[in-house]
Amino acid sequence: MIRQILTFIGVGLTLASAQAQQSKAPSYPLITHDPYFSIWSNTDQLNQSATTHWTGAEQALSGLIQVDGKTYRFMGHTDKIYKSILAAADEKTYQFSFTETAPKEDWNTPDFDASAWKSGAAPFGDLWAQAGTEWKSKRLWAIRSFQLNDRIPEVMYLKINHDDQVEVYLNGLQILSKKGFTAGKYLYVPIKGAALKSLKKGKNVLAIHIENTGGGQWLDAGLVTDDPANNGKIAQAVQTNRMIKATQTDYSFKCGGVDLNLTFTSPLLMNDLELISRPVSYLSYRVRSNDKKKHQVKVFFSASSDLAVNTPNQEIEATSVKLPGLAVLKAGTTTQPVLQKTGDNVRIDWGYVYVAVPQSQKSSQFIAAASTSPALFQSGSKSVNADKAKAEKASGINKVKGTKYALNTVLDFGEVNQTTKQQFVMLAYEDLESVQYFGKNLKAWWTNDGKRTFGDLLQQAANEYPQIIAKCNAFDAQMYAAAVQSGGEKYAGLCVIAYRQAISAHKLVKSPKGELLFMSKENYSNGSIHTVDITYPSTPLFLAYNPELVKGLLNGIFEYSESGRWKKPYPAHDLGTYPVANGQTYGEDMPVEESGNMIIATAATVKAEGNAAYAKKHWSTLSTWAEYLSKEGFDPGNQLCTDDFAGHLNRNANLSVKAIVALGAYGWMAQELGETETAAKYTHMAKEMAKKWAELADDGDHYSLAFGQKGTWSQKYNLVWDKLLNLGLFTKTVYDKEVKYYLGKQNKYGLPLDSRKSYTKSDWVLWTSVLADNRSDFDAFIDPIYLYAIETPSRSPISDWHETKDAVRQNFTARSVVGGYFIKLLESQWNKHKEGNTKTKK
Structure with missing residues (x-):
């Protein structure tokens, strides 16, 4: 049965691969599920460096293949031991x-x-x-x-x-x-x-x-x-291909007389909340002879116990686990400090990492010191662990305590000819408790009631492997084709790079009230949880594929205000520091920024769903925020906006645009709810503000960075929602003047954020590109950002903040805001829906 399943999958992969996808990225996503379970390769060759957590800490996944007794390394580093x-x-x-x-x-x-x-x-x-x-x-x-x-x-x-x-x-x-x-x-x-x-x-x-x-x-x-015993010579496999797709990263190697294909699949399919929450990735191995001869082949996969620690000196316990139909190894810290650490540059040190394979495959597993594991594989040792003194055996369960161990699996393919043979391994993480939400610990969505065991989940994931891979193949092809159609191949390449990064910077849980919470971590900017101005730029991806996830981004902030915990007339900046969401911890409010973000994101959700039910549910709170913006939003005081790294700015023209668009969006939602008087009031207010804005910000051939600051400029990326929501607040003259001016300000790697510095935010550049009314101008914005993505010397998950002259990342990495890259695809979807409705009416 397994052979039939894998043959079917191989056909599916061939069909999916027929369409070109993205081959180059700053870093390559391998295992991507949430802010803690996130492993990347930071070099173009998979066997050129150790794999790491997105923070840069080593979390080694290693791979060797033995062909007729000769060993080749195809994954992981070859540093001296x-x-x-x-x-x-x-x-x-x-x-x-x-x-x-x-x-x-x-x-x-x-x-x-x-x-x-x-x-x-x-x-x-x-x-x-x-x-x-x-x-x-x-x-x-x-x-x-x-x-x-x-x-x-x-x-x-x-x-x-x-x-x-x-x-x-x-x-x-x-x-x-x-x-x-x-x-x-x-x-x-x-x-x-x-x-x-x-x-x-x-x-x-x-x-x-x-x-x-x-x-x-x-x-x-x-x-x-x-350590001569563990520094035996291992040949390097020759990497012949590398391809990134929305949910999968694929590598091909030549290992002497055998070709190896390895695919990492993290099935983040947003139409299936249970699946997107399931912390299980697949490593699919396919081998075949490339010289028409027969070969004996074994593949070795090793996962470091460092996947389950914050720092390498923490003691772990590793053990084998008995599960029906599966061979399983797991490891976790002996202390299990659940939800005790908060912050940015932090890894999980509670819960357990699992490596599992179907027993129907010919495989074996062993636990050993990470340094000795390759030598044990080469020698054919079946040792459960190299340090016999620390091993325990009880009822066939093998345990070891210490540091720097590896969970090892050997896949025996036997005799391999020109017919492809395939096997797979599952790498998974059970976090026990995911986040704390106003004093209550919440489990992951897949087991929010606490009744499903992780063993049950692993068995389900193994049984559903063929269907999940087929779904991922289909989605990867569909998403890429849609992105190409909306913005071209370079634009589609950026979407592919962003997809898994944007989703895996969140944790999906259910609130005590039964609401969906899609909890973001503000990666490498300050570690906040559920940050509003991280939600805002990320929404296009989730609006395009499942608006329920956008509600999950907003629900916690609404709850914070509506519960009375947050008493100010504008939204909080965040709910705490990941993974503890007990209330704002950021040191300063962003009143206009967050009010505008919440109202616009709610309006976009209403548009995506085709009804105003979500707005109605929170209408009182939205009205409070709209009232605040009506008084304070048009000419903002000296405050921070989402680009807080640039510092405070008085009379910020782009922030004013956000307030105006938010008021217009509020008026539109009022109309959808039948609140005609309120709709007329706020729509008129927003349009009058837009006229006055064009006068105050006018600086000849463009509009200024801030009111009264002649000779300055900035990207007015917030205008994009006036266009996407069809609010009609700003005239075409505003759009055309700004776009024309921007095109004369570009550097090699993109359009600077504003006139103060030459760095930029790539998510905002992509929003700005949608202001263009022709493909040529759109491409002129996209091409330098794509060049940045494939030429940056900063090897980490793509940074949304980079220098436009040399492509060096400024700090941020692995952030969810790259979901904003999908804004052109979202515009295309909404335009098609609009055209469809028009045809239906005719």
């Missing part, structure tokens, strides 16, 4: 003696008495980054005494992760003096000469002086030596 002599904090906790006051000159010698110094757990640094000991001062001196009882290695390296300037001494002899920092990674420095010879049996001393010159601060250090 070391054996620890003095473990750093990524392996286990240890103590430093330290002082933040300048010590005596002999502080770095072996006989120095540091008994009066403080003692603290490594690493030193910022607590938000999960340091063992907080370090805030400018300078730090640290000493680590250690015993060597075995034979002294002939080769030794200092393993260090530091931020910033550092000096390191071994037994009083300097082994490193380095400026700068290691960008969160470990540096391996050879120890030679007298310093190496100074090592002796018994007591030795590692002494470090570090200086913080600005930004973050960090210190962790240990000693390692070579």
